[in-house]
Amino acid sequence: MAGRKHRLLMAVSILVFLFIAVPLVMIAITAFGEASTIRFPIQGFTLGWFTAVFASRSFMSSLLVSFVLAAAATLLALAVGVPATYALSRSSSHGKKLLSAFFLSPLFIPEIVVGYALFKFLVISMRLPIFAALVVGHFLVVLPYVIRVVGASLEQFDFSIEEVACSLGCNRPQAFAKVVLPNIGSGIIAAFMLSFINSFNNIPISMFLSGPGMSTLPKTLMSYIEYSYDPSVSAISVLLMAITVALMLIVEKTLGIASLAK
């Protein structure tokens, strides 16, 4: 498609990419302005808003909450999801369809509804600690990712290898740990990355589940934006984008970026 062949196509695509990129680039620039409210173009240059963010207790404590929460929800989803997907891939077709639909069912319940249901049931009725409710909620959100991504890589796996291991003297759990797991390793890493970032970015569940001293970073950021308009929001945005870039680089180096598009 060289030269003038698809000029219109190229023009539209360039406009679309500008539309996608410009707002994010603009946020990044406003993080370095000296004025006390966000101005564009910026006057002066300072890194002060970044130091302000790192010095802010509410931002740092909610960053920690988000990290621990994403790790906990993802590990729980892997611990529950990987064995379930394995069992699904080895069972007969009629039960399999029904069960995998069941495991993917959280996808069809709007997250804001899940958040409300958990708030009402776990926090109001059961009086569970907020963090426990958060882990449960984020687990429900990321489980379908694990089921799908790990399921896809199990479909590629040739189970006759596992049979061979068994006939050579491995018992079932040994065969699973030594033969199956290493072969679906990349699927598990991809599932981990996708789950982690989706939990880390989640808003609807976290909006309902927060309490004194217990709020995720996106929720803290959201409340902050409602009352203030200073470049520290831009600075946090830059930090979040940097984390995203780092994650994408890791994925690109290990699995190829296309694995995130599935």
Add this chain to the structure above:
Amino acid sequence: MRKPLYALLVVPGVALLVVFLFYPLVAILSPTFYDTNGLSISRYLAFFGDPYYMKILARTLRIAAIATLVCAVLGLPTAYFISRQRRGVKSFLMALSIFPLLTNSVVRAFAWIILLGRNGVLNDTLLKLGWIDRPLPLLYTEFSILIGTIYLFLPLMIITLIGSMDNIEEDITEAAESLGASRVAAFVKIVLPLSLPGILVGSVLVFTGTITAYTTPNLLGGNKNMLLATLIYQRAMSLSDWTGAGIIALVMILMTLVVVLVMQRLAGALDRR
């Protein structure tokens, strides 16, 4: 020995979903089917008869429909463009499309606060150019929700479409062009029909995503332009109106399911063709 082992592996997941998803859902939904006289759908009749709620429902559907259409119209040529690039360029452009999807939606909505606000970039520029005398009310309108929503979901549409366009052989379109079809005709008659499954999936993702998204309408819509997602939050958290929130919850679930089922029907019909 083998059958029970497999069953054992599935049990924890099934149990967690039943206890923490389905039971809570039943618990919030069942009170909506009772009124003071017992079992009844009067609460739903009241909901659908209330012009205030109907305005919000209509606004939600309107924004979802327009956003889906715009995403499809902009996403199709872009995805086609990307799918026809050399490998290196292609993966770079794909990464550029995936990046916003992995970036927090608060950040992506905030960008439009900076752009559209009273003292935002757009108003600033227009004032300086002397095109307007006072700032235009762009933010906290239906328009700003729409822009924010398109911004949120366009990359998702593009990525979904690339998936289905990768399967179209370049030879086919080239053959059509060498046989005399114009480029536009080749696109409309070959690429478009072959990407229909992708368009369908992408549209469902954008539409259901829009009717359930919370961040964008909350940050860009303000109190006067609520959508269902911001309404359910207000009902539950500000007003403790549990049955009201339950009704909206069921309406949102049913809308999502209907859209997905219609899509599956359409996809099935496409397959048989």
